[in-house]
Structure formats: C-alpha cells, structure tokens
Amino acid sequence: MVKNHNLAKSISDASWYELTRQLEYKSKWNGRNYIKIDRFYASSQLCFSCGYKNTNVKDLKVRDWICPFCNTKHDRDINAAKNILAEGLRKVV
Numbered sequence: 001m002v003k004n005h006n007l008a009k010s011i012s013d014a015s016w017y018e019l020t021r022q023l024e025y026k027s028k029w030n031g032r033n034y035i036k037i038d039r040f041y042a043s044s045q046l047c048f049s050c051g052y053k054n055t056n057v058k059d060l061k062v063r064d065w066i067c068p069f070c071n072t073k074h075d076r077d078i079n080a081a082k083n084i085l086a087e088g089l090r091k092v093v
C-alpha cells in the first residue's frame, strides 16, 4: 500500500483526521479547550524568541538551527511546539 503514493497519502490523511477527531472529542469529554491553528502556520520556521521567520529551515532534514537575528539555538520540534502553544493561547484570548 505504501508503494502507491496516492493510497499512502489517503491513509496518512485519514489517520491525521482520526487523531484530531479524537483530541477534540476527548477534550470536550474532559472539559478542556480544543484549539486548532492554521495548518499553514509556519511553526518550525519562526524563532520563538524574537519572531524572525527563517525560510532556510523549511527542509525537514534541518533538525537544529540558530536564529540569524537573535542567535538563539533551536531544536526544530521544541521550537515548533512552543510556537504552536503560543498561537493557540493567542487564539483563546
């Protein structure tokens, strides 16, 4: 199935849909807020410290980067997680 690119994409899309559906359902069940952010939000490209957008780190192979503006060193995933949290909190207020 994975060799068929279109089918593999459909499977991964369905899994993502199911994950978000479950998160929304469980959040509601437990009295929590479920906030979606824009799927095109550049969470891994934005420096969490200063907000600089570094388009040179679009490639998923880039796992760590240093902000050319403020020299903060970022782990790609941790930086993205911080940006996603901040964006979600911004939408709540």
Ligand SMILES: [Zn+2]
Binding pocket: 047, 048, 049, 050, 051, 052, 067, 068, 069, 070, 071, 072
């Ligand atoms: Zn920065």
